[in-house]
Amino acid sequence: MSEAQEKSLFMTRLMTPDMANFSGKVHGGALLKVLDEAAYSCASRYCKAYVVTAALDHVGFKRAVMVGDLITFKCNVNYVGRSSMEIGIRVEAENIKSTTKYHAISCYFTMVAVDDDGKGLEVPRLQLNSEEEKKLFEAGKMRCEMRKEMEQRNQELHVGLPA
Numbered sequence: 001m002s003e004a005q006e007k008s009l010f011m012t013r014l015m016t017p018d019m020a021n022f023s024g025k026v027h028g029g030a031l032l033k034v035l036d037e038a039a040y041s042c043a044s045r046y047c048k049a050y051v052v053t054a055a056l057d058h059v060g061f062k063r064a065v066m067v068g069d070l071i072t073f074k075c076n077v078n079y080v081g082r083s084s085m086e087i088g089i090r091v092e093a094e095n096i097k098s099t100t101k102y103h104a105i106s107c108y109f110t111m112v113a114v115d116d117d118g119k120g121l122e123v124p125r126l127q128l129n130s131e132e133e134k135k136l137f138e139a140g141k142m143r144c145e146m147r148k149e150m151e152q153r154n155q156e157l158h159v160g161l162p163a
């Protein structure tokens, strides 16, 4: 029997004061940095290789995150192509004193496994062991096709930035 794949990863971080913006809440950019670390950890552990971030999409900041809250990043390899992997991340926050929990962010990263020359490296095929995993895979595949279509359409719309 083949080895069980490590496709999910949970990562918890305390939102410290150095992550605050001018209003005292957590800066969106600080969250994006930790999201990227979580996506990297999940993807590289799955494929056992160095990975780079190719794209980030469907980022929904659903609630402002407060300094002092505990944030859990629930990551999953939803879909894999040849060298790319879609990592879905759901971010849940918890106020430590009140124990109130809220859904803060959802997003999808596309991470690509690369070799020492930065060329795409083939990643293991995803074992789909449940109906849920099959659904996640099909949805990831559709988003991958949508990304390619968006990229194509954006190129058609592209106009240079003002000098």
Ligand SMILES: CC(C)(COP(=O)(O)OP(=O)(O)OC[C@H]1O[C@@H](n2cnc3c(N)ncnc32)[C@H](O)[C@@H]1OP(=O)(O)O)[C@@H](O)C(=O)NCCC(=O)NCCS
Residues within 6 Å of the ligand: 051, 052, 053, 054, 055, 080, 081, 082, 083, 084, 085, 110, 112, 114, 118, 119, 120, 147
């Ligand atoms: C991502 C990268 C390796 C792709 O290189 P490339 O020469 O386009 O390679 P390929 O055309 O063989 O594509 C490799 C895979 O990346 C995917 N990919 C490439 N560009 C992508 C994009 N913008 N969005 C989503 N997926 C992308 C391709 O679909 C392909 O997937 P597959 O192998 O599963 O079919 C390259 O563009 C790169 O190094 N980008 C910079 C990454 C970076 O610096 N990130 C920030 C710091 S980590």
